[in-house]
Amino acid sequence: MKEKEFKFVCGEKCPHYQKINKVKLPNTEQIEKLSDMFKLFADNTRLRIICSILNTELCVCDLCELLDLNQSTVSHQLQILRNAKLVKYRRDGKQIYYSLKDEHIEQIISTSLAHILEEEEK
Amino acid sequence: MKEKEFKFVCGEKCPHYQKINKVKLPNTEQIEKLSDMFKLFADNTRLRIICSILNTELCVCDLCELLDLNQSTVSHQLQILRNAKLVKYRRDGKQIYYSLKDEHIEQIISTSLAHILEEEEK
């Protein structure tokens, strides 16, 4: 197996090839998908929407009410979540009900919340 | 206990107070901290840096090499991670070595990666 080639060296011992060669990064596409996914959680409004439907389905009107947001704002954010396939939705008459598509989401949020709460103690 | 009051009603049945009242959201401060945290992961460059030091400490030069980035870019992003207290660092001579501060991070990343990989199968 060929050793990786690097373009820039700042000193004799540095960079530390032995350490660097052991690093296992997700590939470019995976990094892209990961950061795209985290972007979804990286906004107050979207995060509140996501948390709202962690355990129940809600219609757009419910979200506007619960979160005190413009209907337009909610719909725009839901569109983003739909495009990312993070949520599913169903129509029932005039209302459209949104819910989460995946249980990983709940796990990610709860782990992150644990992180936050631990920080608070310090 | 008083029932929550809502300002906007789109129909007779809607909003669905019974469902809405059961929703348990993190409080405002927690939402803020959560989304701030996700922002850290929501950028390709920062995410690659974070993944690089998941299991080892690396100096700035190592990161420049490994990730093929400007030294300035790396330092700026490390500053953001430092301010967020997501990383710790130690000086050894001219080099400064960075590592992660918390094991939650690894868990969040691996859960998220599992989510991504599951999506790929579909």
Place this chain on the structure above:
DNA sequence: TTAATATATGAACATACATTCATATGAAAA
């Protein structure tokens, strides 16, 4: 002390994106 080197930082620029307003769509009721 002076020079060299690893890292940090400030300013400028370009880009991404969240919100709002106005309006469109599409289902149900009249």
Place this chain on the structure above:
DNA sequence: TTTTCATATGAATGTATGTTCATATATTAA
């Protein structure tokens, strides 16, 4: 069919932020 109502969407605007260039800081070597 026409109206009403819940939701979606396009355009415009302001703001946040990632990268780069130039330069500062701090440690080591000479």
